Amino acid sequence: MTIQKARPSRRVWLPALFLGLFGAVLAARLVQLQVLQHEAYAAQARSELLGSSTIYARRGAILDRNGGVLATSVDTWDVYLNTRAWRTPETRAAVLEKVSAITRIPRPAIEARLAASGAVETRIAIDLDFELGRQLIEADLPGVVLLPNTARVHPEGDLAAAVLGFTGLDNTGLAGIEAFYNDILQGKAGKAVYERDTLGDPIPYGQYVATEPVPGDDLVLTIDRYLQRLAEEMLAAAVKEHRASGGSIIVMDPANGEILANATLPSVRFSTLEQDLESASEEKSPFKNIAVTDTYEPGSVMKVVTAAAAIDAGVVTPDTTYVDNGVVDVEGVLLKNWDDGVYGTQTMTGVLQHSINSGAVFMQQKLGTRLFQSYLDAFGFGKPTGIDLPGEASGFFRRPEDPGYSPVDVATQSFGQSISVTPVQMMQAIAACINGGNLITPHVVKARIRPDGSRIEVQPAVVRRVISQAASDAVRRMMGEVVTQDPDGWGRNPARYTAGGKSGTANIPVWGTYTDDQQIVSFMGFAPLENPRILVLVRLDQNRNLLTGTQAAGPIFARYVDEALRYLGVPPEKGGGRAAP
Structure with a gap:
């Protein structure tokens, strides 16, 4: 009795061809994801897991010729609110009430800033006093993020203001000595990296300094x-x-x-300063000496x-x-x-x-x-x-x-x-x-x-x-x-x-x-x-x-x-x- 060999048919080779092509595409995609685009996707994952903030360097002090301090920097905090951390209206209300009490910013003003921003994370205070910031940290409120900053102070009041000049919100000199010698005074900023949870809040103890800031030089003026x-x-x-x-x-x-x-x-x-800046004109400018x-x-x-x-x-x-x-x-x-x-x-x-x-x-x-x-x-x-x-x-x-x-x-x-x-x-x-x-x-x-x-x-x-x-x-x-x-x-x-x-x-x-x-x-x-x-x-x-x-x-x-x-x-x-x- 003669046994006939099975003859290929569409029922066999079409599924086989389909499975083969699917496997090849899947392998190619895996190669693309795991090899060719590995760094890009890894960076994206890190960006979702990790956040970063600038660590401002200590801005150099400005002294008079005899060592008297005319301008120096003190540690402050910038305060941000992350609205995704508030799961209920009651939590939101409690956090805002506490933040208002500690920062001494009226709650309606905070609400107005949140509404105007429309973003998930909104800055509601710049250069908050250092001790007040410590109180906020100790309160451990959900959605409250504090980043270190510095503010310029002038122990001699308005003395020599036209010579000294002033700095902007980013601690960059805008006039006077502060502007002319900005690169020397400013130093080099550092970078802090922190891990975030699913709500975007920093994970406690998950922060580390990636780049140390380099302080600026102090300047001794000829001014007495x-x-x-x-x-x-x-x-x-x-x-x-x-x-x-x-x-x-x-x-x-x-x-x-x-x-x-x-x-x-x-x-x-x-x-x-704020009023002077608002009334500035070409004839009368606070930027001029x-x-x-x-x-x-x-x-x-x-x-x-x-x-x-x-x-x-x-x-x-x-x-x-x-x-x-x-x-x-x-x-x-x-x-x-x-x-x-x-x-x-x-x-x-x-x-x-x-x-x-x-x-x-x-x-x-x-x-x-x-x-x-x-x-x-x-x-x-x-x-x-x-x-x-x-x-x-x-x-x-x-x-x-x-x-x-x-x-x-x-x-x-x-x-x-x-x-x-x-x-x-x-x-x-x-x-x-x-x-x-x-x-x-x-x-x-x-x-x-x-x-x-x-x-x-x-x-x-x-x-x-x-x-x-x-x-x-x-x-x-x-x-x-x-x-x-x-x-x-x-x-x-x-x-x-x-x-x-x-x-x-x-x-x-x-x-x-x-x-x-x-x-x-x-x-x-x-x-x-x-x-x-x-x-x-x-x-x-x-x-x-x-x-x-x-x-x-x-x-x-x-x-x-x-x-x-x-x-x-x-x-x-x-x-x-x-x-x-």
């Missing part, structure tokens, strides 16, 4: 908190007395460019620079004479003296003493346009000083190659018109006139202190020599004659110290013309005369009583010098008395 407070108090009183819109008092060591005080009005205040951001025409203070250039170039001496007729003709334009006075035969020292415009033009014309403006370049006008504060302006003066230039421009530049400067630019230039002739970069940071305690000093930066030692000595003594001669008794001469200085009264240009009822007045002076320890600029903006720089700013300079040098322990040179210990 006593001199700063003295400047702020005197400026506030002067603005009120002379009904000014604002002003500045800046104090510098002319030998090394260290800014000892920088008071400005208007100025941001830490105590009203007007000592470096705003320009103005300096007026007759510029005559010191003109005299320094002319004496250094050898075209005049302090005793060179000329005859003042009250006006000077420049290309058919008559330039008058500020008081319409006629002073007759005068020396160059007399030009500074009487603030004679025609005398400044006389020195400029002796120099010639190109040489005079090369000195303006050398003194740093028209470019930033390089001070370590944000937003510094460059200033400007018109040159022969500029559109619209006229010989009148360079003539008026000699007595402080047709040229815009910042207050700190003017300080840098006058410092070079009296310190032996060196242009030095102004700075407000004296040293850095690293987390390991090592200290890095900031060395004075000499940009260039501008005038000779002999020319500087001559100009310094000429400025001494300006202060000594005080026939009207306005009080610009300090009572206890020898000094030198020069006033400035500049009308504010409006639509290309000068008005008599808007002015900026200033007095730039130094003391002691032979060995200057401080250089002081007093500036008042739009003083409504329309007193001159000598009348309004000069007496403030004299009072400040007497008090500041007493504090610095400089022995009095006149008037008796003892210096402070």
